Amino acid sequence: MIDILTHFPNLWGELPVFLDPFQLFTIPLQEWIEGIVDFIVDNFRFIFQGISVPVRFILSSIESFFIWVPPTIMLIAIGLLAWQIAGGAIAIYSLIAMTLIGYFNAWEETMTTLSLVLTAVVLCAIIGIPLGIAAARSDRFESTIRPILDAMQTLPAFVYLVPVVMLFGTGEVPGVIVTFVFAVPPLIRLTNIGIRQVSQEVVEAALAFGSTPNQVLWEAQIPLAMPTILAGVNQSIMLALSMVVIASMIAVEGLGQMVFRGIGRLDIGLASVGGISIVLMAVMLDRITQAVGKPTQNLSWKDRGPVRLFRSLTQNQKPASST
Amino acid sequence: MADSNAKIRIENLVKIYGKNPYPALKLFREGGTRDSILKETGKVLGIADVSFSVNQGELFVVMGLSGSGKSTLVRCINRLIAPTSGNIYVDGEDVAHVSKERMRDIRRTKMAMVFQKFGLFPHKSVLENVAYGLKVQGMGQAERDKKAQDTLEVVGLAEWSNYLPSSLSGGMQQRVGLARALATDAEILLMDEAFGALDPLIRRGMQDELMRLQAELHKTIVFISHDIQEALKIGDRVAIMKDGYIVQIGTPEELITQPADDYIQAFTQDVNRAQVLKTGTIVRQTVTVILGEDSVNAALDQMQQHELRQMYVVNRQGRPVGLVRRSDLEQAVQEGQNDISAVMERDFPQVSGSTSLEEIFHLYEKRRSLAVIDQEGKFKGVVEQSDVLASIGRLTAKSKEETAAVQDYVAATV
Numbered sequence: 001m002i003d004i005l006t007h008f009p010n011l012w013g014e015l016p017v018f019l020d021p022f023q024l025f026t027i028p029l030q031e032w033i034e035g036i037v038d039f040i041v042d043n044f045r046f047i048f049q050g051i052s053v054p055v056r057f058i059l060s061s062i063e064s065f066f067i068w069v070p071p072t073i074m075l076i077a078i079g080l081l082a083w084q085i086a087g088g089a090i091a092i093y094s095l096i097a098m099t100l101i102g103y104f105n106a107w108e109e110t111m112t113t114l115s116l117v118l119t120a121v122v123l124c125a126i127i128g129i130p131l132g133i134a135a136a137r138s139d140r141f142e143s144t145i146r147p148i149l150d151a152m153q154t155l156p157a158f159v160y161l162v163p164v165v166m167l168f169g170t171g172e173v174p175g176v177i178v179t180f181v182f183a184v185p186p187l188i189r190l191t192n193i194g195i196r197q198v199s200q201e202v203v204e205a206a207l208a209f210g211s212t213p214n215q216v217l218w219e220a221q222i223p224l225a226m227p228t229i230l231a232g233v234n235q236s237i238m239l240a241l242s243m244v245v246i247a248s249m250i251a252v253e254g255l256g257q258m259v260f261r262g263i264g265r266l267d268i269g270l271a272s273v274g275g276i277s278i279v280l281m282a283v284m285l286d287r288i289t290q291a292v293g294k295p296t297q298n299l300s301w302k303d304r305g306p307v308r309l310f311r312s313l314t315q316n317q318k319p320a321s322s323t
Numbered sequence: 324m325a326d327s328n329a330k331i332r333i334e335n336l337v338k339i340y341g342k343n344p345y346p347a348l349k350l351f352r353e354g355g356t357r358d359s360i361l362k363e364t365g366k367v368l369g370i371a372d373v374s375f376s377v378n379q380g381e382l383f384v385v386m387g388l389s390g391s392g393k394s395t396l397v398r399c400i401n402r403l404i405a406p407t408s409g410n411i412y413v414d415g416e417d418v419a420h421v422s423k424e425r426m427r428d429i430r431r432t433k434m435a436m437v438f439q440k441f442g443l444f445p446h447k448s449v450l451e452n453v454a455y456g457l458k459v460q461g462m463g464q465a466e467r468d469k470k471a472q473d474t475l476e477v478v479g480l481a482e483w484s485n486y487l488p489s490s491l492s493g494g495m496q497q498r499v500g501l502a503r504a505l506a507t508d509a510e511i512l513l514m515d516e517a518f519g520a521l522d523p524l525i526r527r528g529m530q531d532e533l534m535r536l537q538a539e540l541h542k543t544i545v546f547i548s549h550d551i552q553e554a555l556k557i558g559d560r561v562a563i564m565k566d567g568y569i570v571q572i573g574t575p576e577e578l579i580t581q582p583a584d585d586y587i588q589a590f591t592q593d594v595n596r597a598q599v600l601k602t603g604t605i606v607r608q609t610v611t612v613i614l615g616e617d618s619v620n621a622a623l624d625q626m627q628q629h630e631l632r633q634m635y636v637v638n639r640q641g642r643p644v645g646l647v648r649r650s651d652l653e654q655a656v657q658e659g660q661n662d663i664s665a666v667m668e669r670d671f672p673q674v675s676g677s678t679s680l681e682e683i684f685h686l687y688e689k690r691r692s693l694a695v696i697d698q699e700g701k702f703k704g705v706v707e708q709s710d711v712l713a714s715i716g717r718l719t720a721k722s723k724e725e726t727a728a729v730q731d732y733v734a735a736t737v
């Protein structure tokens with residue numbers, strides 16, 4: 001027995017090539033990719049530098065505004081917005097969540113993360129929705145873009161962290177880019193599905209009355225696909241939030257950085273504060289954006305929340321001032 | 324073929340679905356059938372060389388079973404589906420070969436469509452739906468809203484303008500669909516099984532409504548239907564399709580009295596013939612007495628010669644004015660009375676040639692024949708009760724049993 005076992009490795013080593021064809025050669029995938037990335041970095045870095053300019057502009061405007069606004073004003077604004085869009089209960093939740101975050105001493109980090117998420121989502125909307133529309137209009141484009149979207153969603157974020165750093169450097173702009181790559185696929189998919197789902201007869205009706213393709217899009221397809229597109233925006237926001245910790249590995253500030261640093265120093269307290277704040281904010285953003293898609297009551301926005309209150313107040317005042 | 328009255332003229336229209344239909348088209352030209360083309364090329368032959376024309380002001384029904392190519396045909400006319408080969412002339416312009424821009428223009432101004440499942444925009448109000456065609460034409464908001472409101476008035480939905488389509492019943496929604504098509508003042512209406520999704524009772528109401536509107540508006544209508552009763556009821560002419568080609572085109576009566584083959588015969592078997600057949604088609608020409616020209620003696624001579632027991636009296640314009648019976652004339656001759664107007668019955672039944680047989684049963688009484696008149700009121704001939712029975716019996720009855728059933732039916736109706 002022992003004899004056979006000790007002889008086994010030798011047996012392996014002497015296996016003929018046809019039983020182990022892999023010993024023949026190795027595909028130098030590593031070298032190729034290195035080569036490609038190096039080539040791009042050497043020759044086209046300016047393109048990526050160019051891309052980062054508008055991204056940095058959007059990001060820094062949003063961020064500096066959020067940090068500049070005093071927390072109390074911000075709280076009021078968030079409360080009113082949540083009330084208007086999603087109703088009273090979610091407004092109260094939002095206020096409690098944001099107040100807690102403030103007392104956790106994580107307000108500034110939260111504002112940084114919020115602006116990063118918003119920037120990434122704005123980018124997703126600007127780029128993802130048109131791509132989704134294009135995919136809905138052309139079967140060929142859809143079948144081209146589908147495997148790319150699959151790859152973007154399944155490729156572990158760590159894999160493209162390195163090339164992104166090589167191309168964009170470290171900091172918040174590459175953080176936005178990484179987040180964008182991860183968060184945009186569902187928006188493209190859902191926009192595509194939403195537009196394709198619009199009843200064929202309604203599209204035919206629009207065409208039969210002589211609409212141009214653009215009129216069909218704006219008069220019928222986009223309004224009818226809007227709930228699905230907004231569900232896509234909601235998905236994007238959620239995915240963007242889930243990238244926050246990974247993005248902190250390339251020196252992105254904010255709540256993710258708290259978690260990342262906490263893990264690094266085995267500081268369970270710091271990591272938990274960051275983590276809990278992310279969850280509180282995620283739930284808030286989720287509920288608010290979901291409500292945009294399907295308003296709970298069938299009332300128009302004028303008859304809901306603070307706008308309604310304001311309107312009824314001013315209307316009551318008018319007769320009072322006239323007497 | 325070149326009919327100056329034709330609003331739409333379709334020549335050798337072929338539609339083969341799928342990319343690169345030309346090998347399949349070649350196969351079809353060489354005599355391939357729908358099945359053989361499908362087997363060899365995998366392509367569906369939607370329309371197999373169809374030619375016909377629709378006249379100005381005509382309500383033309385295309386009827387056929389599911390999958391016979393009706394929707395394909397009607398969508399070729401406004402090119403929602405691009406024809407593979409052939410020509411479609413609308414007012415002399417070949418819409419199968421105009422530019423996209425010109426086609427959009429034609430769709431905006433010349434033809435409007437009504438859909439089976441209504442095809443309304445669910446996010447737009449009833450008024451906005453009706454105004455849609457006008458909006459696409461570029462009409463201003465105020466003007467198009469007014470026009471849409473007026474059109475809603477025509478279909479009886481004026482109070483519903485601010486509701487969403489989902490809050491209306493099916494029949495009302497299709498009225499909105501109809502109003503949307505009428506609002507653009509297009510001369511051609513394409514209606515793809517427009518009443519197919521409605522309950523039978525509502526459907527009948529809509530058919531009547533369409534016929535009422537058509538009597539006023541004189542549109543050129545291509546109406547798709549898979550219901551033979553509907554087709555024969557509303558159609559001026561009916562085309563029956565099968566497997567992509569047209570089996571027969573004719574007036575409802577022609578389809579019933581002269582079916583081209585067993586297929587058509589089978590279709591029209593269950594139809595209530597008395598409803599479809601018009602009095603004019605079974606009218607029997609006969610001699611008349613002309614008031615003021617013929618004497619009682621001359622009239623009696625004629626009757627004896629033709630072995631008639633009664634005869635109609637017409638005036639010099641050819642309009643029927645009375646009925647004389649042989650017994651009365653004989654009595655008048657004995658009494659020396661020579662004025663026909665003194666012996667004729669002035670109260671007699673008369674119907675126009677376009678009345679259906681079903682509607683004339685109740686007019687038979689006192690063994691009098693019916694006077695049939697044409698559109699100008701001129702006397703065309705008579706129809707006797709036995710003629711009606713015979714025509715229905717001849718068409719329906721393949722056996723004695725059936726004849727008996729028809730006579731029972733007639734008796735019950737009378």
Ligand SMILES: Nc1ncnc2c1ncn2[C@@H]1O[C@H](COP(=O)(O)OP(=O)(O)OP(=O)(O)O)[C@@H](O)[C@H]1O
Nearest residue numbers: 340367368369388389390391392393394395396549
């Ligand atoms: N886009 C398409 N691609 C391939 N084949 C099609 C397409 N549309 C219709 N067909 C086929 O063409 C034939 C005719 O279809 P069409 O819709 O014109 O029939 P129809 O007479 O309107 O039937 P129905 O009463 O069911 O509406 C059918 O066999 C159908 O399967």
Ligand SMILES: [Mg+2]
Nearest residue numbers: 393394395516
């Ligand atoms: Mg159809």
